[in-house]
Amino acid sequence: MSLNAVSTRLPHWLIKKIYRNEASLETKEILKSLKLNTVCESARCPNMWECFSKRRATFMILGDICSRDCSFCSVKKGVPRDVDESESAGIAEAVGRMNLKHVVITSVTRDDLEDGGSSHFARTVSMLKKRYPEVLVEVLTPDFQGKVDCIKRVAESGPDIFNHNIETVKRLYEYVRPRADYYRSLDFLGFIKTNYSGIYTKSGLMVGLGETGRELESVFDDLRSAGCDILTVGQYLSPSKNNIPVAEYVHPDVFKDLENIAFAKGFLYVMSGPFVRSSYNADQVFDKIKNKDKTEV
Template structure:
């Protein structure tokens, strides 16, 4: 059964939206129509989306706008750092649209944001949710050398559905990005996430978990795909909380340090709490 969620009309939600607009910032919470926006905004947390709100890719499951992006905002790194400070965040998640139009896919911009956040918020832990940079490991190295605490790259779906769900992505390329992080810096926590409900089988889900673990992924998130609009891929199945608990158990048996699995789980949902568990 489709879960029902509603963004609560409470002061905290309006306050954070006002702050974001004043600094010309975007969040994946808003752009991707995340079902947890009310929960996160009410706790004064958000996943910042850098490099604009227009993606160069057009994945049929995603609600983010696609087309020709605007030039990068040189003030964005400083503005992100300011927002983190004003919100008093202990842990911040920074993601982006895909910017295949840029030579390094935006890796240098990611690094600058990480640098500015650390300068203004030395006690805040930093998690980045990165694109695949079209497999460019030199670009990945730029992000790794900025030394975030967590590097997340979402695999999104099982191998067999990649052509339908991520036509401009590549399953092995995404796995290689995750594996390369650990080779470049073994102290960075590696993380990935995927959706279910797009037509995958249980066996394919298990194989995906095995592939992630073999690629040195330490943390995995699993959530229900929800169709953003009638123009997006339809939901093939709504999983029960019991089934998500089973995926969690399988993930732990395979050897992940943390498995966060549930209907409304998204890769950055309660990311700070998940990170604390991994480091404890």
């Protein structure tokens, strides 16, 4: 064993098993044949093989080129192409072939479009709801630069869960999300909860970027004040040498502590762990909050 190999190994809790089996290969084939983008592949998600093996994927619409240049993300950046409206039908087809009961749709950010891509989101959600009324639809959208009409358009297309990620603590926005705004994202979530009380709201955070525990608690408080129902917390992993480096590998015990703290602040459901991502096991989360709602009633 070389010393070099030892020194570059990550902590044992950050080693992910590859689930390369018939189901995962079939999922890949379906996505490829329908020319669909997923954030699983584009963001080099370490959970990709696991999720594909369970016949799950998070669809990424509005192309595969992002108009922003967030320093934590590996999705391609540049000048996006025209919107391909056939993406919606492709996703609807994939949902049927993968027998999905819970669909998560996200996108690249499209600041170049007047509507931020909200019409395409709405078209896709409406199509899915019409073709599969029993299927739950979760959207994970960019901030649409805070444009209320865009947020309304997506909310009124009928998603069951509306996710918008706060991503990091307020102090680190300039460093991590220079073209986003902490309060704009909070207002975004608050607007949905105030105007569409039947939609669950959700947000996610990366840790290991240099934030403190106190700063994280402050974000939890702000999200609860905005009425956020569901929270995900996961370890930031730097996609390449061109992205910002990891400041800390957070121990699983700390993730558990964060989960307990967040639950105590009143979130309906919290998922916190090294490999937790925005849409990781999203279907299981919905089952749990539905049961919780029933219990509380």
